[in-house]
Amino acid sequence: MKDNTSLIRQIHDMLGQDKKACVRSFGCQLNVSDGEKIKGILRQAGYSFTDDETEADIIILNTCAVRESAEDRVFGIVGSMKKLKENKPSLLIGIAGCMTAQEHIAEKIKKSYPQVDIVLGTSAISALPGLLLEALKGRKFSADISEYDDFSEAAEQVRESSFKASVPIMFGCNNFCTYCIVPFVRGRERSRRPEDIVSEVRGLVADGYKEIMLLGQNVNSYGNDLADDVTFPGLLRQLNEIEGDFWIRFMSSHPKDASRELIDTIFECGKVAKHLHLPVQSGSTEVLRRMNRRYSIEKYLGTAEYILAKDRDFSLTTDIIVGFPNETDEEFEATLDILRRVKYDNVYSFIYSKRSGTKAAEIEDMVSDETKGKRMRRLLEVQREISTEHYKRFLGRTMRVLVDGPAKKHQGMMTGKSNEFIIVEFEGDISLTGQFVDVKITDTMNWAVRGELI
Ligand code: 5AD
Ligand code: SF4
Numbered sequence: 001m002k003d004n005t006s007l008i009r010q011i012h013d014m015l016g017q018d019k020k021a022c023v024r025s026f027g028c029q030l031n032v033s034d035g036e037k038i039k040g041i042l043r044q045a046g047y048s049f050t051d052d053e054t055e056a057d058i059i060i061l062n063t064c065a066v067r068e069s070a071e072d073r074v075f076g077i078v079g080s081m082k083k084l085k086e087n088k089p090s091l092l093i094g095i096a097g098c099m100t101a102q103e104h105i106a107e108k109i110k111k112s113y114p115q116v117d118i119v120l121g122t123s124a125i126s127a128l129p130g131l132l133l134e135a136l137k138g139r140k141f142s143a144d145i146s147e148y149d150d151f152s153e154a155a156e157q158v159r160e161s162s163f164k165a166s167v168p169i170m171f172g173c174n175n176f177c178t179y180c181i182v183p184f185v186r187g188r189e190r191s192r193r194p195e196d197i198v199s200e201v202r203g204l205v206a207d208g209y210k211e212i213m214l215l216g217q218n219v220n221s222y223g224n225d226l227a228d229d230v231t232f233p234g235l236l237r238q239l240n241e242i243e244g245d246f247w248i249r250f251m252s253s254h255p256k257d258a259s260r261e262l263i264d265t266i267f268e269c270g271k272v273a274k275h276l277h278l279p280v281q282s283g284s285t286e287v288l289r290r291m292n293r294r295y296s297i298e299k300y301l302g303t304a305e306y307i308l309a310k311d312r313d314f315s316l317t318t319d320i321i322v323g324f325p326n327e328t329d330e331e332f333e334a335t336l337d338i339l340r341r342v343k344y345d346n347v348y349s350f351i352y353s354k355r356s357g358t359k360a361a362e363i364e365d366m367v368s369d370e371t372k373g374k375r376m377r378r379l380l381e382v383q384r385e386i387s388t389e390h391y392k393r394f395l396g397r398t399m400r401v402l403v404d405g406p407a408k409k410h411q412g413m414m415t416g417k418s419n420e421f422i423i424v425e426f427e428g429d430i431s432l433t434g435q436f437v438d439v440k441i442t443d444t445m446n447w448a449v450r451g452e453l454i
Contacts, residue, residue, distance in 0.1 A: 024059070027070060033167075034122065037155045040157040054084065059081065102184070121146065169222055194238060205246050210247065213249045221254075246271060247272075277317045316343075336382050351373070414426055425451075426452060
């Protein structure tokens with residue numbers, strides 16, 4: 001990691017009073033976590049924060065590259081910032097995150113969006129002070145998308161929540177699923193040292209955090225690149241020993257190496273939530289082969305059954321890609337079938353998006369967008385019925401809930417997530433935000449359950 005102390009001091013001296021930064025993160029929780037580090041640097045440099053772009057002195061868009069729609073959205077936003085900059089020429093605009101790690105995107109920004117001052121790669125967050133200083137001194141365009149491999153162990157963070165914290169345990173991915181851009185924009189797997197993670201979590205718990213979300217593209221390969229024989233289940237056991245009333249969650253776990261040991265550990269460790277996100281992507285072994293997922297549907301079902309045999313009510317969630325190149329009707333039906341067999345509590349489904357540079361992008365796809373759209377609507381319909389029905393197992397039961405705050409759509413209701421990661425609504429006071437409460441479930445809805453505070 002770079003030592004930026006003197007650069008940050010120089011920025012601080014140049015800035016003047018009352019400077020505001022607006023940092024918007026898109027995409028996954030790892031990106032949000034990077035956004036918290038970017039904010040940490042900006043706070044040290046003297047900025048305060050705003051969500052209102054019109055009052056910002058610097059705007060940083062922390063971008064996602066997983067699907068084309070996310071990229072298009074960012075280009076739309078950057079385009080509209082031209083006006084903001086005309087109204088306030090001193091405004092600085094920075095683009096960070098996974099989009100910048102693709103050279104053709106960095107080039108496009110440089111060529112077509114002169115309103116952008118700074119481009120910052122995902123492994124170059126510690127380069128921000130240097131780039132910012134250049135921009136403040138009047139340099140037109142400064143970019144750094146190199147790889148410092150900086151895990152920013154000592155980096156200050158401005159956390160989005162005062163009771164839920166994301167803790168990256170590793171960066172990058174070695175799996176090269178054929179549809180996925182992540183290994184190209186985030187590089188190979190690098191694990192943080194267990195002692196650094198334990199000490200970060202201990203600090204968070206001491207600060208009152210109630211939920212710790214461990215992040216990695218595939219937490220199951222945590223530690224493979226470290227010298228000591230530390231494993232993910234081993235890390236979970238260490239974290240479970242930290243004193244305090246808090247939950248441990250993690251995301252994501254690749255089904256090819258979701259081991260029995262991992263599952264046994266979840267059940268042994270009282271603080272680890274009874275929920276597993278196990279992205280299946282497709283219900284067809286043939287499609288999984290084309291995706292380079294390296295497991296069969298039989299193996300996946302074996303894992304799910306091992307969990308459900310221990311606890312029939314355990315909560316499973318998954319990711320699905322609809323319309324992978326040349327997916328047939330039968331292959332799509334196999335996906336609906338897996339939803340029915342596993343009975344997920346929640347499914348995050350995405351229409352396949354072609355990412356240039358990936359293997360799947362080379363396949364000539366014969367399936368029309370219309371068919372893909374139809375399949376997506378059908379999948380949502382099938383899953384809505386499954387989860388609404390499956391939620392009924394909670395009726396009459398008491399669920400422990402970490403309260404997020406007032407429900408946006410239902411006036412007078414509070415909302416939170418249960419230990420099983422189910423959305424729970426109940427009537428209650430706003431002061432319960434950030435607390436654990438017990439709720440007796442009286443009703444199920446689409447995508448949520450309702451109950452009474454006890
Ligand atoms: N198109 C659509 N969905 C994708 N995902 C990853 N890459 C793509 C893509 N090219 C989905 C996968 C992954 C989730 C985070 O995003 O389902 O699990
Ligand atoms: Fe992408 Fe596959 Fe790695 Fe997940 S495991 S980040 S889907 S390449």
